Amino acid sequence: xxxxxxxxxxxxxxxxxxVSGSGVGKTFASxxxxxxxxxxxxxxxxxxxxxxxxxxxxxxxxxxxxxxxIEPTSGSLQVHGEEVTKPRQDVAMMFQRATLLEWRTxxxxxxxxxxxxxxxxxxxxxxxxxxxxxxxxxxxAFSFPAQLSGxxxxxxxxxxxxxxGADVLLxxxxxxxxxxxxxxxxxxxxxxxxxxxxxxTIFVTHNIxxxxxxxxxxxxxxxxxxxxxxxxxxxxxxPRELSIQTxxxxxxxxxxxxxxxxxx
Amino acid sequence: xxxxxxxxxPSASGGLYLRTRRWLTHAAIFGTxxxxxxxxxxxxxxxxxxxxxxxxxxxxxxxxxxxxxxxWKHLYVSIGLxxxxxxxGSILGxxxxxxxxxxxxxxxxxxxxxxxxxATPRIAVAPLLIAALGFGAQSKIAIIMxxxxxxxxxxxxxxxxxxxxxxxxxxxxxxxxxxxxxxxLVLPEAVPVIMxxxxxxxxxxxxxxxxxxxxxxxxxxxxxxxxxxxxxxxxSAFACIFTLTIIGFAIFKGMELMDxxxxxxxxxxxxxxxxxxxxxxxxxxxxxx
Numbered sequence: 001x002x003x004x005x006x007x008x009x010x011x012x013x014x015x016x017x018x019v020s021g022s023g024v025g026k027t028f029a030s031x032x033x034x035x036x037x038x039x040x041x042x043x044x045x046x047x048x049x050x051x052x053x054x055x056x057x058x059x060x061x062x063x064x065x066x067x068x069x070i071e072p073t074s075g076s077l078q079v080h081g082e083e084v085t086k087p088r089q090d091v092a093m094m095f096q097r098a099t100l101l102e103w104r105t106x107x108x109x110x111x112x113x114x115x116x117x118x119x120x121x122x123x124x125x126x127x128x129x130x131x132x133x134x135x136x137x138x139x140x141a142f143s144f145p146a147q148l149s150g151x152x153x154x155x156x157x158x159x160x161x162x163x164x165g166a167d168v169l170l171x172x173x174x175x176x177x178x179x180x181x182x183x184x185x186x187x188x189x190x191x192x193x194x195x196x197x198x199x200x201t202i203f204v205t206h207n208i209x210x211x212x213x214x215x216x217x218x219x220x221x222x223x224x225x226x227x228x229x230x231x232x233x234x235x236x237x238x239p240r241e242l243s244i245q246t247x248x249x250x251x252x253x254x255x256x257x258x259x260x261x262x263x264x
Numbered sequence: 265x266x267x268x269x270x271x272x273x274p275s276a277s278g279g280l281y282l283r284t285r286r287w288l289t290h291a292a293i294f295g296t297x298x299x300x301x302x303x304x305x306x307x308x309x310x311x312x313x314x315x316x317x318x319x320x321x322x323x324x325x326x327x328x329x330x331x332x333x334x335x336w337k338h339l340y341v342s343i344g345l346x347x348x349x350x351x352x353g354s355i356l357g358x359x360x361x362x363x364x365x366x367x368x369x370x371x372x373x374x375x376x377x378x379x380x381x382x383a384t385p386r387i388a389v390a391p392l393l394i395a396a397l398g399f400g401a402q403s404k405i406a407i408i409m410x411x412x413x414x415x416x417x418x419x420x421x422x423x424x425x426x427x428x429x430x431x432x433x434x435x436x437x438x439x440x441x442x443x444x445x446x447x448x449l450v451l452p453e454a455v456p457v458i459m460x461x462x463x464x465x466x467x468x469x470x471x472x473x474x475x476x477x478x479x480x481x482x483x484x485x486x487x488x489x490x491x492x493x494x495x496x497x498x499x500s501a502f503a504c505i506f507t508l509t510i511i512g513f514a515i516f517k518g519m520e521l522m523d524x525x526x527x528x529x530x531x532x533x534x535x536x537x538x539x540x541x542x543x544x545x546x547x548x549x550x551x552x553x
Binding site for chain 1: 431439440444449453455529535540542543551
């Protein structure tokens with residue numbers, strides 16, 4: 001297990017999946033729209049998985065199913081061995097937009113999960129401040145969202161995600177609304193942070209290169225009906241440099257994913 | 265809900281020279297208008313009975329405020345009614361608006377009534393209110409309440425209903441209770457639009473008090489205007505009208521100031537101020553940096 005620094009550090013039960021599903025399906029509305037069909041997967045601790053595919057392939061649906069925001073119409077979905085029926089404390093989600101509360105300063109936004117969980121302790125505050133520093137916003141703790149750039153707002157959202165203390169992180173195109181340069185930089189930071197805290201991460205994107213750059217495993221998804229068409233293993237060590245994107249091996253993986261998506 | 269006056273011209277920016285020149289132009293235009301009016305009435309081009317000369321209006325101002333001082337008690341009465349009716353109307357509007365907004369079932373069934381209410385001129389009900397409540401302050405307050413209820417009601421309703429879907433999902437994914445969602449998301453998010461409704465309501469309240477006092481001519485600025493007009497003392501009537509102009513402007517400015525404090529996050533200076541306060545508070549508590 002030299003390939004993945006994270007996996008080699010994992011606890012003894014490293015082979016037990018943190019998130020798993022079998023035959024997971026979701027049908028919306030009148031039963032006419034099959035958003036997701038027969039999804040089977042298993043994510044071990046500390047693993048970073050990407051879901052990639054065009055709109056309507058069910059990637060966001062799968063993420064929301066894992067988060068417990070919606071319930072599957074068929075199949076079984078488990079987190080830490082327990083059936084998912086509602087949102088869990090150990091699972092946290094981040095969205096494409098920062099969804100910060102405009103009337104709260106950055107630090108107060110980061111503290112929101114603690115507030116909802118109960119009384120805010122001084123440890124919560126210390127942690128929130130550390131997380132803001134971790135995402136490079138130590139000097140902006142008392143700024144309001146409207147005073148921050150789009151990239152900075154997403155960093156606050158990232159800090160808020162980490163403040164939950166969840167070990168399963170679900171990210172729905174978190175940097176999709178940002179410019180290319182900011183997105184790449186934030187991706188590198190995200191990978192560093194989740195590696196450090198050994199979080200199990202599932203990342204939704206429609207960008208093939210981004211999916212491969214970040215993940216240990218890429219689920220390539222196709223639409224009508226939404227399904228996992230192929231699971232691609234990504235053999236790069238973490239931490240990763242942006243430069244791996246120019247390697248022949250990386251490009252080969254991109255080709256592979258594109259072939260599957262192009263066939264549809 | 266931008267104010268109409270805001271779109272009338274470019275904002276007061278530019279260098280000192282430009283600003284001075286602009287003000288001088290304004291003063292010159294204003295002075296010319298007043299002078300034309302004065303000359304018009306003196307030469308009887310304008311009927312001095314209905315269009316009293318500006319100099320006469322100024323004299324009247326002096327008289328009703330200083331030498332006679334009879335406007336004060338009417339001012340107190342009218343302003344008191346405006347505040348009482350505004351408070352009652354907006355409390356009712358905000359409360360009903362949130363109750364209706366938060367309950368999908370109620371919302372569905374109340375919609376036709378809202379449409380009917382919106383189409384009916386509220387002021388038409390004023391005589392009925394007087395018939396029901398009798399002459400006196402209570403029916404005047406009821407009239408004002410009626411005219412300023414609607415804007416806070418409809419704005420609160422739409423503010424509560426149009427809660428951001430993604431933020432709602434965030435709260436749900438964090439396991440927030442219904443009460444937490446209401447207190448930490450729905451209500452704060454509705455504050456700016458509720459404040460816009462309040463602004464409209466206060467302006468409506470000023471018209472409401474006049475109507476109420478035109479109907480019941482016992483006291484208040486509205487009654488005073490009626491009395492002066494009937495006695496053909498137009499200069500004093502004009503002085504009352506300009507007093508209302510000043511009050512209207514003060515209300516506008518006052519609400520703007522309140523908005524800066526309550527919905528501070530929609531204003532750059534508001535954010536800067538609160539940001540500093542929170543920073544200081546955090547430091548005082550000795551919390552981690």
